[in-house]
Amino acid sequence: MDVIRSAQKIGAELRCARSRAGLTQAQVGHTVGYSASAVSRIEAGHMKLSYDRLCDFAEALGVPLDQLAGTSGRGLPPVDTVGRPADQEDVVRRRNLLTGVLAAGASAALGAPTANAVPATGDPAAPLEDYLFRLPPAAPVPLARLMQKTASAQADFRAARYSALGRALPSLLASASATCQESTGRDRERASIILARSYVLAAELGLKTHSDSAWAAADRALTAARLSGHPVPVGEASRVLAITMRRSGAGPSAVRFLTREAADLDIGQEQTGAVRTTLLLTAAYSAATGHDRTAALDLLSAAHEETGRREAAPSGLFTVDATRTQVDVYRIGVFNALGVPDEGVDVARRLNINSMQTPERRARAWTDVARMWHALRDGQRTFTALRHVEQEAPQEARRPALRALTSDLLYAPVRVPGVREFAARTGAIPA
Template sequence: MDDVTDPIWRSGPVRAALASGDLGAVVRAVREAHHMTLAELGERCGYSSSTVSRLETGRQPLRDVKVLRSLADALDIPARLLGLVDTGARTVPIPSPTARVKAILRPDEETDPMRRRTLLAGLGGLAGTAFLGAQATADPLVALEKVLLSPPDAAVPAAEFTGEVARVRALFQHGRYAEVTAALPRLLSAATGARVHAPTSRHAADVAELYTLSTELLVKVGHDHLAWTTADRALQAAYDSGDILTAATARRAWGMVLRRAGRAQVANRLVLDTAAELQHHAGHAPEHLAVYGSLLSTAAYTAAVSGDRDTAHTLIGEAADAARQVGDTNHRGITFGPTGVGLYRVSIARALGDPGAAINIATRINPAAIPTTERRGQYWTDVARAYHQWGKPEHCYRALLAAERATPDEVRHRSHIQHITHTLLRHPGSTGLPGLREFADRVGLAA
């Protein structure tokens, strides 16, 4: 294929990767746009997943013509976009590293630019004003973007603001993302106003929590350009608060954004340095251990996404040690404990291209014991993705229905769910999956 009119080449993240002059970033952005794991690409090209990871991240130079051609063929990348203009044996022109964009916004594991319909836009169109409230629009993210870039409104009284932040966090943990989106614009505007007008340390901590929550939501739905803004503001407010745990949770959110921007090594350095600082200064109180363990879990998943199997398993093992000391907890809006570590193990195995191992781990987790609805929904979508990766459509569909039962917002208008559902519809055995067409309609898959 040599068609640059395909929608994938018009997507912002892929265009940013092309403009960066970093061929590894281009390969990674296109791979993830196709919902392909490192292992799957490696199998197509005859390389290990760790080799593909090194090529994508620049740890191994991507100059060999044979390697470039195999990647182009496997990903349907027009040859000229990787500098493969001639068939003769000459050096491939590599753009100067000085042109590299510092923050390469790329599709996350859930993005499909060919049928991009965001969760939040879809919820607005599906449920209308009654679901999102009087401020509902075609895309509620427009309201968030506007408030993040506009002058602040008058601040909400501190006591009321604290209560509202706690309420929105609870909505998020119950998987009610559309309601969170409807509440965020007013609170974010108030948060900006509070920072401008010299907040107290307590109020600064609430502001940091709100921006951290906003980052988690935006990461979940794939709006990286806004998540970058909220993560930065979360960190600044956390420093204003002077609270080490508030700063740690804000840095963890920053790590997620950096990972999705293709900066996995920077992300893990930030997260692991934060964990070391927390371990040194914070002691072994349950809340401190919970935040510490969540940092290790995040770093483990980041390593898995990069194909670093040994580091991923080492870090999640250390997180498990912390989890055994605290049990299942829900501190600072972070669910952590033995169950939470188990959920991360499922995600890690899937990210490493081991769907059988992911399912084996998942079967040892009791979904009813998962502390929050949001994490329960994530558990079932991870199980569905693992079964899809494993080529088991019936099991995959059952897991998708379980995710929908846990929290409909977890599956509505999510790109990765649409991609899986589209594959199920095309499967020869789709007639044996009752209600699949109706499910496809509910998740916003265009006919």
Template structure:
């Protein structure tokens, strides 16, 4: 497989500077498909702390919805982690495997944001393979969740639920669970509930959400499970999406009204809440309220409104046989939904 000059250049920069490296705005753009080849790029083995810092920077880019920058960051991260896993010192290889799994997982999440579902599935599978090499149940569970998300988006709802249920059963909290264990378990149940809702399995979705809420109620503070924060508030946000998927916008909006947005820690999570609420308002026939929610999302994470799924909401309302809400057309132009 031929080496990519752009990735090699980025790798050299990362090795020579403290992360995050200065972003080269005029450099050749790294594409999502380049992430498939990043592991084959020649890169120096790095110290575990350097890899950890690189992963933290990539997560910050994701949480602030800086997706263009994130693609380049992930290319360097994957190359460095793969090289360290292969050529690093014995004590560094295990840490590199954990970072590599997380990097591929984050890359899969990015592809979901970009609506490249096929690539998301491939990268999620790579995350799972890397996670299994760690021998640790946490990375395996997080990667399994990424695979299940890709399966759900491809229409394999039942298989996604089965994978998540089996993975959750393997890490089911006991009588004295850690917050991290509860967060991992609960986030998998939330994802399974959404898959169930998309399959029209309301009773199952509600049961899974109830179990997730119980897990959230046992943690002492919000916890990051993989790339996603988990807390009682985040379970409520999932309820918005679940009930909208079930066609019950009234219940979805009831849950939306209870969310304390101050407890949504990142711009990405806040925008996700706003967009889910907008989708519920649209389904409820209140395009004016949906537009307000989309404006709120734009104020914190404008890149979220440039996603194809957000464009679908905007264009449906824009061309609906109803009065166009104030500010919707200008929003559509700003985020590229229309020209």
């Protein structure tokens, strides 16, 4: 526990120093030889640094070493196997992905890890990362029972109970994989849909926690969805895979992929039309992150028109809404990504977040509002939005991205009462 607390403290100090310097994780990572994803995990306390590597960070951020670590170099946690420069990290990721492909085909023959193998890091995705490439052995289960387990996991996601979801997913994925492998005909088709849905949840959890497991989970979701032959799970799996593409720097490819998948969907079917809307919204935000304003706004307009035909509430197949309110939430996010947050103010004022049907979606909407006010340098409104996030979904407020935003607010020039207590409560700074 002492090592974990030390890594978390160092990560928090690094995040605060970066925020004061006005640098992004990508900028710091480029200077010290890490990927932006690795910097995010270091700041979250999930990756450890040697003394020499911490010196590199101190030099890059222009601050004394003891200010970062609260130490003169003694007692620093040792180098972890995940604490590698970006090029080595990519090599390891590719090797792990290959291992995962082999493990998926032979999961029934592999031994089950013991319960003690789950690390007590506080990272909801940690169990998933341990088991994704080595699923515990499982026997096929009746489809009705498998649907119940999937619905329970879906309920955990919608309520933003990410720790519970992380614990449930390994068993769910193992059972769904075994059932799919042993089924035939119509039952295999149904089992493939359930397996795809389970991997979508795994990818969503990985994305929430900035875990590299998201890419592998999304890829497997799409493979299972295509085996089912049903366009709805294919569309939902395509959405989460595109998000992992965008986060890895392949935004334009993500936009092309999403628009092709959306074009292939039959808009005449209610649920298919809803999935098409979510694909267009994700494509719009992906285009905005690449500063393509025309494409982003055109895709938003297409999504808006789609919801004009019908508004689809979340069902068992969806992890997002397909409503006008959700379009407005994405509109705020698009304006934030384009660097024109002021254009989202009127949208935020008309936004009825309480009409959204799940705590996870309401918390995500308040997150986009918080980012808008933060970009506009309105600390009080930013903090108000962050408190709404915590009220809706406490675990959402502890996500790495939210902790970084809280840290930025904590060290802003204008002090906002209550932020320090909020930061300690949500893990942005050591409690």
